[in-house]
Amino acid sequence: MPYFTLDTSSLRHWLTEHADLASRLGGNPEDWMIREVSDGNLNTVFIVAGPDGQLCCKQALPHVRVAPEWPMPLQRALYEARYMRATADAVRPAAPELYFYDEEMFLLVMECLTPHEVLRSALIRDDAQPGFSASIGQYVARSVHATSWISRPFEVGSKLLEEFSGNTALTRITVDLILTDPFRPCSRNPEAEAALLSDVTALQDNKPLHRAVGVLQDRFLTARQALLHGDLHTGSIMLHRDDVRVIDGEFATMGPIGFDCGLYLGNLALHACAAPHKQDFIRTEIIAFWSSFTNEFRALLKTGGGDVWALSDETQREELLENFLTSILQDTAGFCGLEMIRRTIGFAQVADYTLCPTPENRTQARRKALQTGQRLILDASTVQNLSDVLALLTLV
Amino acid sequence: MPYFTLDTSSLRHWLTEHADLASRLGGNPEDWMIREVSDGNLNTVFIVAGPDGQLCCKQALPHVRVAPEWPMPLQRALYEARYMRATADAVRPAAPELYFYDEEMFLLVMECLTPHEVLRSALIRDDAQPGFSASIGQYVARSVHATSWISRPFEVGSKLLEEFSGNTALTRITVDLILTDPFRPCSRNPEAEAALLSDVTALQDNKPLHRAVGVLQDRFLTARQALLHGDLHTGSIMLHRDDVRVIDGEFATMGPIGFDCGLYLGNLALHACAAPHKQDFIRTEIIAFWSSFTNEFRALLKTGGGDVWALSDETQREELLENFLTSILQDTAGFCGLEMIRRTIGFAQVADYTLCPTPENRTQARRKALQTGQRLILDASTVQNLSDVLALLTLV
Ligand SMILES: Nc1ncnc2c1ncn2[C@@H]1O[C@H](COP(=O)(O)OP(=O)(O)OP(=O)(O)O)[C@@H](O)[C@H]1O
Numbered sequence: 202m203p204y205f206t207l208d209t210s211s212l213r214h215w216l217t218e219h220a221d222l223a224s225r226l227g228g229n230p231e232d233w234m235i236r237e238v239s240d241g242n243l244n245t246v247f248i249v250a251g252p253d254g255q256l257c258c259k260q261a262l263p264h265v266r267v268a269p270e271w272p273m274p275l276q277r278a279l280y281e282a283r284y285m286r287a288t289a290d291a292v293r294p295a296a297p298e299l300y301f302y303d304e305e306m307f308l309l310v311m312e313c314l315t316p317h318e319v320l321r322s323a324l325i326r327d328d329a330q331p332g333f334s335a336s337i338g339q340y341v342a343r344s345v346h347a348t349s350w351i352s353r354p355f356e357v358g359s360k361l362l363e364e365f366s367g368n369t370a371l372t373r374i375t376v377d378l379i380l381t382d383p384f385r386p387c388s389r390n391p392e393a394e395a396a397l398l399s400d401v402t403a404l405q406d407n408k409p410l411h412r413a414v415g416v417l418q419d420r421f422l423t424a425r426q427a428l429l430h431g432d433l434h435t436g437s438i439m440l441h442r443d444d445v446r447v448i449d450g451e452f453a454t455m456g457p458i459g460f461d462c463g464l465y466l467g468n469l470a471l472h473a474c475a476a477p478h479k480q481d482f483i484r485t486e487i488i489a490f491w492s493s494f495t496n497e498f499r500a501l502l503k504t505g506g507g508d509v510w511a512l513s514d515e516t517q518r519e520e521l522l523e524n525f526l527t528s529i530l531q532d533t534a535g536f537c538g539l540e541m542i543r544r545t546i547g548f549a550q551v552a553d554y555t556l557c558p559t560p561e562n563r564t565q566a567r568r569k570a571l572q573t574g575q576r577l578i579l580d581a582s583t584v585q586n587l588s589d590v591l592a593l594l595t596l597v
Numbered sequence: 598m599p600y601f602t603l604d605t606s607s608l609r610h611w612l613t614e615h616a617d618l619a620s621r622l623g624g625n626p627e628d629w630m631i632r633e634v635s636d637g638n639l640n641t642v643f644i645v646a647g648p649d650g651q652l653c654c655k656q657a658l659p660h661v662r663v664a665p666e667w668p669m670p671l672q673r674a675l676y677e678a679r680y681m682r683a684t685a686d687a688v689r690p691a692a693p694e695l696y697f698y699d700e701e702m703f704l705l706v707m708e709c710l711t712p713h714e715v716l717r718s719a720l721i722r723d724d725a726q727p728g729f730s731a732s733i734g735q736y737v738a739r740s741v742h743a744t745s746w747i748s749r750p751f752e753v754g755s756k757l758l759e760e761f762s763g764n765t766a767l768t769r770i771t772v773d774l775i776l777t778d779p780f781r782p783c784s785r786n787p788e789a790e791a792a793l794l795s796d797v798t799a800l801q802d803n804k805p806l807h808r809a810v811g812v813l814q815d816r817f818l819t820a821r822q823a824l825l826h827g828d829l830h831t832g833s834i835m836l837h838r839d840d841v842r843v844i845d846g847e848f849a850t851m852g853p854i855g856f857d858c859g860l861y862l863g864n865l866a867l868h869a870c871a872a873p874h875k876q877d878f879i880r881t882e883i884i885a886f887w888s889s890f891t892n893e894f895r896a897l898l899k900t901g902g903g904d905v906w907a908l909s910d911e912t913q914r915e916e917l918l919e920n921f922l923t924s925i926l927q928d929t930a931g932f933c934g935l936e937m938i939r940r941t942i943g944f945a946q947v948a949d950y951t952l953c954p955t956p957e958n959r960t961q962a963r964r965k966a967l968q969t970g971q972r973l974i975l976d977a978s979t980v981q982n983l984s985d986v987l988a989l990l991t992l993v
């Protein structure tokens with residue numbers, strides 16, 4: 202079927218023609234409840250409910266959903282499907298199951314997460330059950346372990362490089378919106394609030410900062426360590442009680458492991474800036490993330506199996522791994538700083554700032570995020586352990 | 598035409614059916630002189646001479662030429678053709694021109710280099726005109742500049758990752774024969790001469806060495822800086838007087854720039870081990886290589902143009918570039934050490950050792966290569982400038 206943009210009625214029709222999927226819903230097509238729940242920037246998402254079950258249907262649009270004048274290749278849906286397939290076995294059940302991908306409609310049909318809520322909204326409503334970050338740490342460890350040179354014959358990673366290097370449209374978004382635009386005057390940056398203008402100007406004139414961002418640009422584009430989710434913010438996670446799931450892998454790319462970690466921690470840290478009374482809670486989540494990530498990664502890597510470090514015995518692998526974890530943490534600190542800045546003054550800002558009770562509080566919160574972000578970027582290479590990162594986040 | 602292995606008579610016939618190529622030769626097909634000149638390990642190479650010109654025809658065999666029981670995918674010829682196409686504009690005239698690639702016959706037809714000689718043979722006959730290494734330094738700078746994230750929008754590198762990541766059969770050779778086998782007992786390693794056995798055992802028991810090799814394995818597989826030749830030894834270079842050409846790019850892969858530099862310097866250094874009276878000559882070539890590489894790279898990068906370092910002005914780019922060059926030199930030192938070791942005790946050894954007048958001299962030369970190689974690998978990360986590398990090579 203050649204591509205067209207689905208609405209509730211054409212989706213109903215499309216589903217009737219896919220018996221496997223229709224049978225998951227049960228009942229008669231006319232009884233299915235279909236509602237659009239798109240709340241991201243890019244794609245259309247429908248939830249379809251039948252008597253026997255529900256489905257989540259996500260279709261790519263030929264443009265950015267919230268900016269129709271900005272064209273965006275449909276192909277991104279293919280990369281999301283590939284990411285789900287490449288990581289499913291390793292991370293199950295921490296991602297929704299992909300039931301079907303339609304190559305012509307650029308449509309993913311997946312397990313409907315219900316009554317799950319997006320983590321960012323849960324955090325804003327102060328309704329996330331503590332400890333969710335341990336699941337995310339485990340998720341990152343498992344997904345990167347399944348796809349890295351350290352743990353697999355290098356041919357596995359080469360195949361992934363072949364499969365994901367074409368995802369340039371979304372990587373271009375990362376390169377521009379995270380790694381470049383916030384640090385220069387750019388029409389894509391929304392106008393900053395007046396009280397923050399001098400902070401933004403200072404940041405955009407900060408030469409040592411640009412130097413450090415250059416190093417992170419290089420890390421992002423050259424350190425092809427493992428398959429990344431590529432957009433692991435609190436809006437890409439859904440949860441219900443202790444059932445935590447990662448969605449929205451369309452930015453998937455081979456890259457530095459610290460990129461996934463850094464984006465996640467950056468969004469937690471932003472939340473702490475916006476809601477200073479929750480600092481202890483966020484601090485505990487950050488610690489839970491890092492300890493779960495490192496413990497899981499250590500346990501998985503014990504078994505070896507990759508070409509890298511193939512000559513080393515278990516004792517030596519442990520030492521190499523500790524160094525590797527330190528370098529991942531340094532990347533994490535840097536990318537965490539980038540995310541804090543771009544989510545504060547870049548194209549795609551976060552709703553967490555709506556928590557600030559007054560405009561003055563909001564300005565303060567944003568200023569704190571900008572300052573913390575800069576410190577993290579500048580000092581990333583000096584970080585030796587998580588306490589150093591917490592100190593940079595002033596969450597010690 | 599479905600694949601079959603060409604011989605002189607079927608090649609003559611094949612050429613008559615390719616008018617463009619036949620016209621470069623001129624005259625009548627029956628007058629063409631065709632001779633096989635294969636001297637590498639992998640492929641068949643023919644030189645075809647007609648009254649108006651000559652052609653070099655290189656065909657992949659379904660196995661290693663010198664080890665028919667070792668199967669090898671034909672596809673490697675495609676990667677050599679892609680490498681020649683991807684770098685031709687940047688390096689011209691330092692590589693032979695590719696006239697035609699036959700996807701079904703896995704056959705490259707290229708400019709015939711005549712009366713050129715393979716650099717390794719010229720060195721062994723003491724007949725290479727000094728200064729050739731400056732051309733190689735320039736070649737490496739130009740080829741990696743044309744294909745790196747530092748100098749090009751990242752989409753260029755992504756395309757190359759897509760095109761070259763499938764070259765796993767030859768990368769597997771690199772991973773095994775250079776990065777792993779020499780450091781462990783392995784049936785692919787030829788039996789070492791008796792006088793060298795204890796050296797080999799010590800090397801294969803050297804834990805700190807294995808740790809350092811692990812770091813280089815990681816660099817080779819994760820640091821995707823630019824498109825590499827991948828096998829830049831003195832047998833992949835042909836020259837006549839000051840006309841220096843690089844051939845045989847079938848190992849092409851995205852990787853760390855220091856890998857091309859290190860393999861080249863490793864082969865020069867091996868020559869100095871085998872012919873100690875030529876140490877000054879080799880020292881001068883190494884200096885010429887590095888200064889030409891760095892000068893050319895600096896000049897090319899002045900113009901910018903990539904996503905990496907996009908925020909930096911010229912002054913800052915210069916500083917970032919100097920750090921980058923130091924890190925390339927550290928990789929170079931490490932890969933140089935790996936190459937010296939694998940060419941001395943690994944599967945594919947070098948003819949340079951035939952220069953040693955007595956068996957004792959040869960043992961000494963090999964021992965020196967093993968010791969130097971180990972030192973380079975162990976101390977690579979301490980290197981700050983070329984003098985440090987020359988000191989490790991005991992060529993100060
Ligand atoms: N499997 C699912 N089950 C239930 N709801 C889902 C599921 N996947 C997505 N959603 C809902 O749809 C919304 C948008 O999904 P998603 O974040 O994948 O879209 P997107 O347009 O790619 O977003 P972004 O702009 O952040 O990339 C989610 O925030 C969530 O509310």
Ligand SMILES: Nc1ncnc2c1ncn2[C@@H]1O[C@H](COP(=O)(O)OP(=O)(O)OP(=O)(O)O)[C@@H](O)[C@H]1O
Nearest residue numbers: 636637638639640642653693708709710715844845
């Ligand atoms: N363009 C050329 N012009 C003239 N002679 C050439 C040319 N290309 C290759 N040769 C000759 O053919 C020989 C083998 O070529 P080449 O090194 O490309 O083959 P190979 O089998 O891939 O070698 P290796 O085992 O080193 O990979 C060269 O050493 C050289 O003598």
